[in-house]
Amino acid sequence: MSQTTKKPGEEQLRHLFAPTKWGRFNIKNRIKYGACCVSNYNTRDGFITERELSRTKVIAGTGCGIITNQGAYPDPLGEGKAYFSQVALFDDKFIPQFEKIAGYIHEAGGVAIQQILHAGRYGGIDLGYCIQPSVVPQTLPHFRPPREITKEQIRDTIRQHAEAAKRAIKAGFDGTEITSFMGYLLASFNSKFTNRRTDEYGGSVENRGRFMREMIDCIKQATPDHPLVVRLNGAELMDRWGGNDEAECLTLMQQAADCGVDMISVTVGWQEAPESSIGRDVPPGHWNRLAVAAKKLLPQVPIAFGGRLPDPIMADRSLAEGQFDFWEVCRPLLADPDLVHKAAEGRLAEVRQCIGSLNCLSRLFRDLPYTCTMNPALGHEVEPEYRVTPAAVPKKIMIIGAGPAGMECAITAARRGHRITVFERSDRIGGSLAGYAAHDLAHKDDLASVVSYYGVIAKKLGLDVRLNAEVDPKLMRGILHQFDAAVVATGARIDMHALPVPEEPGLLVDARDIALARVRPGRKIVVIGGGKIGLTLAESLKTSGSEVIVVAAEKRIAGDVMPSWKWRHAAWIEELEIPTYTNSRVTRIGKGGVTIIDGKGQEQQFEADMVIAAWPSRGNQELVAELEWSIDELHGCGDAMVPRGLTQAIHDGYRLGCRL
């Protein structure tokens, strides 16, 4: 590409968008779409569905120079199968569908890589067991009890990988990838944590790497003219319990390089590791040092990296510094499949960022198809009902409430050609999220990005956003017939009537008022509610110096928190030493303190100068009844209907916007 045809973002991020060579392939940029998520969209017996194909067209169109298709298991028994509806490549019968996927990637100008994923320790999902180098029981209840793989099975498994690789190439893929990520089979051979064999496949790091080296050799022989990528941990985060340390991880990379692999993708962590590797509590760029170490060791081997590096600007800088050769990215492209295009066009402010909610993985580990908090269309690309198509009848629509549900609905409807006016009673958009983002102990910018995204896009689409504009029947009488439809997206509030009447005014405060800094927090605080609202505020206020206790009616805290994030709140509550009383209810809110009945039925008193009500929530639905006879179409949306949280609010807003 000549200098004159470059887009503004390509100039700005010139390292990211620099064309490069990889073996015989010309790569249009330094971006590799990583096979981060198995979708669970396919049939139980490994065939690809129309849903998957539609999704893959979107992936192919992301603009990445290299695109890795999600991992296929290579064995007919399914010992390598990790996910309920994972695709398979153990037979030629699967080839025609993979041909389509390779075709989509090539049509979009990408180099197509097929990952072969034998999950090993996390496999055998349809079986009563999994296979591993040694019998080391699981530490997570989700997975299957292990059986030790025999030498004959080792040979078979390696052969199955090579045959699957040949099928991928036959289907038109340019190369293949094997993965030693997160504790999969390759990782469990490499690691001391799970490999306790005493034969030539166990013991020293040389022996533990033998399985990997034999596999690389076998695949390279089977597909001699095609590149092979291997994903290897830069850190397992399991070394406290006998896993590999970072030096051993590097030694294994050296072994892979010596076998002639064509790229090493550096990854972080095992599923069983005690600390976060990809959640939003990990600062962006935190793991770059692992790629730097790999690149320093192996300057001649292309290194791909992207663990917790969601920002293209940071990626460009890392590439400029020679930390790695390809930015390997996936989750940010789930949230916004146009990320690369927007970056190229200098429109980064319009990117819908991955917020690291881990909704995608939470669903996978509940054996559900993966979806994305930020991208409601993800996984529904095949369904016309989820497409943003021109409205048959352009309407004037009033959206009441500028929280995530209202803004998502407004933006989606505007894209379809409707004329949108947003009425927001406060002085800013974002609803409660704006406040809670400021209290998030993880990475505040992630949640805040949701609000800024809506602001940018609303402006771009020319939405009429009226702040400090409360809608009531009187206003409606004044604007009668000016709108064709109204959407009530007024969010939820704490039902203060469900709590004891405070004996002194001002003692009991709505959580939202604290979140939005309308009320100054007390010094000794009782938070009523052990869900995400109560916990987020409790953690933040304790960090700011208040004494805090949490009283929850439920048996466990964090009941409404994303499954992959529950542990994080539980850990913060513990680390911050915030006392929690579950199965408990507040019976009196008096001057100087509160009285609760705890889980054992005992009455307890706590000194407090403020009680924050963070439970129970109820939808702000009053306008639905009040406006019923004021407008042609009336709809409800998001927490106003059923308080469920950010993901559901965004998805509700989008779905409604698609059909108005």
Add this chain to the structure above:
Amino acid sequence: MLRKQLGDLDLAGWQSVLDRHPMIFVGMQPGSRIGLMSKDDFDPPTATMVVWEATETAMRAKYEPFPGFDQVKIDLLFIADDATICRVHDGTNPTPFAEIKAKVRRRDILLYVVKPRQQLLDWGYEEFLDSLGLVFMGACR
């Protein structure tokens, strides 16, 4: 060292830990077995486990040799360093299971799930797994 360490922690002490917290084991079927051993002496067959076994009426503590992962007849196995085990065993610790829960989350204690989850649920482990926060422990984080 392990046997000495665990031997120093008398069975009556372990029994006391179990007797003080019967609600943790509510619903667990007789014959359910949970092991606890030191990471500092892990080699079969010399290593020793403390085993908590459910009977018709209560949990009972006993010592058993650790035969290795492939032969061990338990449902769950906690492994920790000696100091952690001592703290759990300590009669002055009012909340030993809360301590286990926190340390499992931080991986100061490693919990091996020896039996399949469904089998554990069938045997009445739901409350135990729940109280230790194990259902919270997802993957890929």
